[in-house]
Amino acid sequence: MAKKNAFYAQSGGVTAVINASACGVIETARQHSEVIGKVYAGRNGIIGALTEDLIDTSQESDSAIAALRHTPGGAFGSCRYKLKGLEENKAEYERLIEVFKAHDIGYFFYNGGGDSQDTAHKVSQLGDQLGYPITCIGVPKTVDNDLPITDNCPGFGSVAKYVAVSVREAALDVASMARTSTKVFILEVMGRHAGWIAAAGGVAAEQEGDAPHIILFPEIPFEQEQFLQKVDASVKDYGYCVIVASEGVRNKEGQFLSETGTRDAFGHAQLGGLAPLVAQIVREKLGYKYHWAVADYLQRAARHIASQVDVEQAYAVGKAAVEFAVRGENAVMPTIIRKSSDPYRWEIGSAPLKDVANVEKDLPRSFITPEGFGITEEARSYLTPLIQGEDYPPYKNGLPVYVQLKNAPVEKKLKESFTLR
Amino acid sequence: MAKKNAFYAQSGGVTAVINASACGVIETARQHSEVIGKVYAGRNGIIGALTEDLIDTSQESDSAIAALRHTPGGAFGSCRYKLKGLEENKAEYERLIEVFKAHDIGYFFYNGGGDSQDTAHKVSQLGDQLGYPITCIGVPKTVDNDLPITDNCPGFGSVAKYVAVSVREAALDVASMARTSTKVFILEVMGRHAGWIAAAGGVAAEQEGDAPHIILFPEIPFEQEQFLQKVDASVKDYGYCVIVASEGVRNKEGQFLSETGTRDAFGHAQLGGLAPLVAQIVREKLGYKYHWAVADYLQRAARHIASQVDVEQAYAVGKAAVEFAVRGENAVMPTIIRKSSDPYRWEIGSAPLKDVANVEKDLPRSFITPEGFGITEEARSYLTPLIQGEDYPPYKNGLPVYVQLKNAPVEKKLKESFTLR
Missing domain, CATH: 3.40.50.460 (Phosphofructokinase domain)
Structure with a gap:
């Protein structure tokens, strides 16, 4: 496998633990330097790719990257910007390929909810449709908990x-x-x-x-x-x-x-x-x-009161995304599989992006009491494991210490700028 | 000193740490059983005294009382009910004396803000004015931080x-x-x-x-x-x-x-x-x-993110209130004296209730920047020590474990009920 750089972006509304996923992606990529070169992050999400505004995460120390695990918000910036279909806005995809080519990017890690997994799915088709093969892995994230297949969503x-x-x-x-x-x-x-x-x-x-x-x-x-x-x-x-x-x-x-x-x-x-x-x-x-x-x-x-299970799972899906990529998987998203509710046991699984994209998981009616004003025991046994454990950030002077990355820009290589719609 | 029972009540808006003060009062009273008998708490504050609705805290275990230290809200109930002046509503004071006499109460600990310290001050005058001497100590509490003399207010x-x-x-x-x-x-x-x-x-x-x-x-x-x-x-x-x-x-x-x-x-x-x-x-x-x-x-x-300094001070003023009473002080309130801001050092002082009642401490203009949209360094050095340290409650199943007391009623001894205005 030829060594390629990776692109990572955060998408949509941020969470208390999306940076824990970033931490999982970057730390794991650093352990696989035989196949993954630098991890470039998109400044403000996919917009950073379109505008060639990349962040060089290799300039961040190991301790700064480790601190992402306990830092809320989106450390590289996020955005709400959904790519349209290939037919509807081919220019965006061609631009992505230009940027990826210019920076020798062969891995695409996209950290987001339903819309983002749809985008990741579209990008995974670039190889077949536009001749630029790229390993494309979705990383689940959403406070709305509405992604399908995975038992729950980090955040x-x-x-x-x-x-x-x-x-x-x-x-x-x-x-x-x-x-x-x-x-x-x-x-x-x-x-x-x-x-x-x-x-x-x-x-x-x-x-x-x-x-x-x-x-x-x-x-x-x-x-x-x-x-x-x-x-x-x-x-x-x-x-x-x-x-x-x-x-x-x-x-x-x-x-x-x-x-x-x-x-x-x-x-x-x-x-x-x-x-x-x-x-x-x-x-x-x-x-x-x-x-x-x-x-x-x-x-x-509210990272100060984050669920330990949530932090661990957010990190685990980031780590798994890179491991999937390294072993040659493509167009998939790590999922969380519940093995048991009491005691709670879970493991990482995998779902094809095509099955994740644009499917919303509803709150089952059986989670709501018949009269409609409360939750059932079924809901309680689903929810309770997800809030287990405390994972407190470090404090200094009475306040949590959250990392501010350097977010150094990667030198631009393309002459043309790109205008966002 | 003849042994007498004590009355403790919470007053006004509750806080994350008012129960830590209750904990300080009750634990310290238990250590002085030679002069303090039972601690009766007013159910819903002073209303509990007027309606002879007393809670027998001696029925709570040591561990339940200890757990008050990490439990937010008002464990015995609080109220917004300000006693009028002796002349305006003498009936209320006479009723208090009836209830105190009936239950052999010789100590009055009143945990609240400015209005409450005013009430405590009035009750302290019962001895002189209505012939029922009672040791009366205010315990400061208010999120508004507006009590005078004390450097800051627990809560x-x-x-x-x-x-x-x-x-x-x-x-x-x-x-x-x-x-x-x-x-x-x-x-x-x-x-x-x-x-x-x-x-x-x-x-x-x-x-x-x-x-x-x-x-x-x-x-x-x-x-x-x-x-x-x-x-x-x-x-x-x-x-x-x-x-x-x-x-x-x-x-x-x-x-x-x-x-x-x-x-x-x-x-x-x-x-x-x-x-x-x-x-x-x-x-x-x-x-x-x-x-x-x-x-x-x-x-x-938000007890889950309480300031450790605040918890310690809330406990300390409760403890000091009882110690003041035991050594014969009356009509006073423990205060917090700042000895140094950096490093932060404080100790307990004392203020006469007459000087505390009905005086509000304003935010100094010098704490606000000239343009009016920020705080000054003076404000920062005042505020920073007060948020130092974390004092996490215990958790079970992902949620903080807060104590629910038995709150067993004391048997009523008076025949007449009392109608609140």
Whole structure:
């Protein structure tokens, strides 16, 4: 096998552990210097390849690369930029080949969710369709946990842990004060299309009456009357009500609830997300004092409370991606195979990119209780292993020490620049 | 000294470490069983005393009490219920005396902020004014950090750490994506009347260009033009802009900005807090893609990322309160005296309740940069010691193990119930 350089890019929304995958890719590539030369990272993801804006990771020390394992965000920058089909925008693919040729790149590692695996799949076809063979491996990542085949997606476990811990903690606060103050607390979490993250909030409850008392899933159309009855019952039975609400909650007509609010003086839909809207409904109809929180990026950046399992799996898929490439596999993505839930055992598997691309894994209806406001034991036994273990970053002066890479640019070799659409 | 029982109550908004103070009070009282009998806790704070709803903490095991040290929220329940002056509502004080007499209570430990220290001060006067002498010690607690005399308040350091860590983490996320996605991120934090918590966000920055790029303080009237210029400059210079906004930001007229929004169809002020409002201004005037988060209770319940210094101080003021009482002091509150900032050294002092009650400590103007959007070195050297060290709770199945006390009621001895106003 002729020695070639590798290209690695981060794609889509970043996570608390996507850099752990980068760490796995780069550390493993460094161990295979007989076949992999330098690892070039795309600055801001695939855009870095298109604009020939490459980062030379060989200029980073071993300790800097090791520190990626405990650093959240995307160390090389990421982007939301989906390549179109070969027919629709052949110029992009030709440009990729130009850049890859110029920098002697023979390996393509693409770290992302569903759209990104689709891109990786398209790039893997460059050999057949445009005569530039390249070893192309997807590296799974998404807080949305919606990739098919793999049992779970690196990134999700840490968000799940953050949400479950936050619900447990905030619930103790609300319970303390409920007699004379806030009785209803709403935590809005991510998950526009699927309720995986909202479901994770349910793990905080261990026995009858524990928070969260209500979970609002995107999968269950919002029924105001039933919801209000449930809130009221929770306040009457337990003294308070903690609600985990997915940002993607919809009404019966399928509209996002967060977009059905009133409009401001400019006619814009009222900003404010789902949580304040739900709070308003509670206030108007039940009159209870409420508080609400919107975790937003905090939940997917919270490396300080990352799941140890998630960190290990994120690293493992990065490592496996390089190992797959080294042994000549192509157009595949490492997966996580669950061997057992209790005790939790897992191993790395492999899935063809063509089977991963553009398939979304839904939250099974069987994970949601029949009435639609909670999770089932089946969900709990799926979710609980994914939040196991703590993997604390180092601290200095009271704050986590996260690495800032040098991110030195690779000298450009092409004369022409490329204009992004 | 005749042996008497003690009454302990938690008051006002709870914190990640108020139970550490409870732990200090109860463990220390148990060591002084020659003069302190049982510690009765008020269920839901002072309300528990007025309604004779007492909790017998002697029924809790040593290990359960020890676990209070790492459990957030208020383990006995708290309330917002301020006693009026003796003249205005003498009935309440007479009732307190009835309950204290009935349960042979000679010590009163009141764990709270400014209003609570005022109540403690009034109760300390019962001896002189109503002939029921009681040893009365305040135990400081408030995330708002606004008690006078003490260098800082237990509860604040942990919120400060949560906010600084969250800003640092979310900023890495935003920076990763800014090229093609979110350029402006706003984190709304607590502090309706003072910018202590917002200031803590500033500690996340270590060098020029680090987030947060802007802090909005309640102390600095919001000037939209200057703010927008600063946002725009940050995006142009660094590629993104992270803003920490106190919920208490006001306009030049002194109105809370969060209350100046549009009104909905019912004429209610638009809900949604300060962060979405600031986001809307950014979108309308600059057109940048934004995200916002509202930490709300998550910030003051986040025991998982508590400051070790804060936990130690919270315990120490509880312990000192009992020691003060045992050695015959009265109408005082333990304080934290800073001996040195670097290295940080502190010790416990004492302040008369009369000097603490109803005095608020403002954030010094010298802690805010002249332009009003950042913190000074003076602020940094004050704040940094308070977030030092991690004090992780134990975990089981991926979640922190927080104690739920039995909270067994003390048998009522009074025939008459008491109606709260």
